[in-house]
Amino acid sequence: MRDTALASHAFLEGFEEGHLEIIEDCVAGRSVWKQGEMMLLRGGAADTCHLIVDGRVAIEIRSPGSAPRVFQTLQGGDVLGWSWMFEPRLWTFDARAVAETTAFTLDAILLRKAMEDDCEFGLRFGIRMTQAVVNRLKAARLQVLDVYNR
Amino acid sequence: MSTTAEKLLTTWSRVVATRRETADTVTLTVESDQPFQPGQFDMLTAFGIGESPVSHSGHPRIDGVHEHTIRDVGAVTKALTALQPGGTIGVRGPYGRGWPMADLVGNNIVVIAGGIGLAPLRPVMLALESDPGSYGRAVLLAGARTPSDIPFASDLARWDASSAIDAFVTVDQADEKWEGPVGVVTRSLRPAQVDPGSIALMCGPEIMTRFAAADLLALGLSPDRIFVSLERNMECGVGLCGHCQLGSLFVCWQGPVVPWTVAADLVRVPEL
Numbered sequence: 001m002r003d004t005a006l007a008s009h010a011f012l013e014g015f016e017e018g019h020l021e022i023i024e025d026c027v028a029g030r031s032v033w034k035q036g037e038m039m040l041l042r043g044g045a046a047d048t049c050h051l052i053v054d055g056r057v058a059i060e061i062r063s064p065g066s067a068p069r070v071f072q073t074l075q076g077g078d079v080l081g082w083s084w085m086f087e088p089r090l091w092t093f094d095a096r097a098v099a100e101t102t103a104f105t106l107d108a109i110l111l112r113k114a115m116e117d118d119c120e121f122g123l124r125f126g127i128r129m130t131q132a133v134v135n136r137l138k139a140a141r142l143q144v145l146d147v148y149n150r
Numbered sequence: 151m152s153t154t155a156e157k158l159l160t161t162w163s164r165v166v167a168t169r170r171e172t173a174d175t176v177t178l179t180v181e182s183d184q185p186f187q188p189g190q191f192d193m194l195t196a197f198g199i200g201e202s203p204v205s206h207s208g209h210p211r212i213d214g215v216h217e218h219t220i221r222d223v224g225a226v227t228k229a230l231t232a233l234q235p236g237g238t239i240g241v242r243g244p245y246g247r248g249w250p251m252a253d254l255v256g257n258n259i260v261v262i263a264g265g266i267g268l269a270p271l272r273p274v275m276l277a278l279e280s281d282p283g284s285y286g287r288a289v290l291l292a293g294a295r296t297p298s299d300i301p302f303a304s305d306l307a308r309w310d311a312s313s314a315i316d317a318f319v320t321v322d323q324a325d326e327k328w329e330g331p332v333g334v335v336t337r338s339l340r341p342a343q344v345d346p347g348s349i350a351l352m353c354g355p356e357i358m359t360r361f362a363a364a365d366l367l368a369l370g371l372s373p374d375r376i377f378v379s380l381e382r383n384m385e386c387g388v389g390l391c392g393h394c395q396l397g398s399l400f401v402c403w404q405g406p407v408v409p410w411t412v413a414a415d416l417v418r419v420p421e422l
Binding site for chain 2: 058072099139147
């Protein structure tokens with residue numbers, strides 16, 4: 001039975017039926033994190049990809065002796081985690097649920113294999129992932145520009 | 151109708167109240183019966199120092215006072231933000247074209263404000279708040295550098311609690327206490343579920359408005375339904391001196407609020 005919430009997730013908008021079935025086969029489950037719970041830890045094995053359904057996630061970096069610094073938050077419709085695509089396949093930053101958060105968790109090992117086995121799916125999913133990376137890069141550049149302080 | 155000479159006359163107004171919005175931003179309440187349209191600006195004089203264009207930030211109703219929100223960024227604005235109740239400022243105006251208030255009636259509205267750019271949009275928000283039945287769904291996306299740089303915090307809290315307005319506040323840099331969204335202001339467009347038929351009003355740093363316009367267009371909003379308030383070096387206020395000229399546009403007189411169909415080509419030219 002198809003989980004309609006997965007097919008209607010903003011990140012998967014426009015994917016054809018066959019590709020949605022491939023993604024569905026990679027779903028490890030629906031995950032729920034309570035407020036304050038860590039979702040990803042820097043340096044950990046990047047073997048999952050999360051499609052956030054609702055809640056809010058802080059991407060942050062820690063340094064000894066100081067509180068974690070949040071540089072971006074994600075919300076429903078966003079994808080969390082792309083380090084599984086690239087060597088060394090370790091998380092670069094921490095992710096923490098700042099509100100109760102629900103997501104579809106994809107098994108990234110299965111997903112990567114599916115991308116290799118079906119080149120068209122691999123291309124489509126890779127482009128979608130790259131678009132998310134580009135959007136975050138644009139946003140990060142604007143943040144670095146500190147436009148409000150001019 | 152007043153003549154150009156009359157429009158250039160400065161009158162003296164008493165400051166009746168001041169309110170600190172952030173570390174460098176103050177709202178002055180000054181005596182005035184002069185009607186204005188949301189989005190218009192006045193030229194404010196700090197006695198003995200100089201003159202600066204400042205948008206109206208209060209409710210457009212005529213009740214004997216006006217509000218102006220000023221960020222301390224130079225000699226004139228430093229003097230204006232240091233004023234205390236009982237002080238006096240020079241005022242001439244209002245100048246320019248404001249927001250298309252008549253067009254907003256019956257429509258869904260999305261307001262995007264960056265930093266102190268919320269000041270010229272506050273009269274719109276106050277008008278929407280006081281007459282919600284006349285408008286469709288109103289969405290406000292407000293961005294600021296840090297949580298302590300968010301102006302009009304009490305208004306934002308009230309609007310957030312209101313059923314008439316969906317308010318989303320985003321900061322570029324969070325502090326330890328901030329639990330809201332972090333990132334560029336337009337990241338809230340998707341969770342805000344903005345209707346593509348909405349009318350959009352934008353004010354903030356020009357870089358921000360360029361990216362916001364691109365995101366609004368990608369959502370399907372029509373460029374003639376996107377309005378931006380342009381910031382330029384306004385001096386005379388009546389289109390005579392040319393200091394504010396942007397291509398063929400006199401921002402002080404034909405703006406500061408213009409549709410994106412007018413602004414898009416102008417903000418693309420680096421020399422302007």
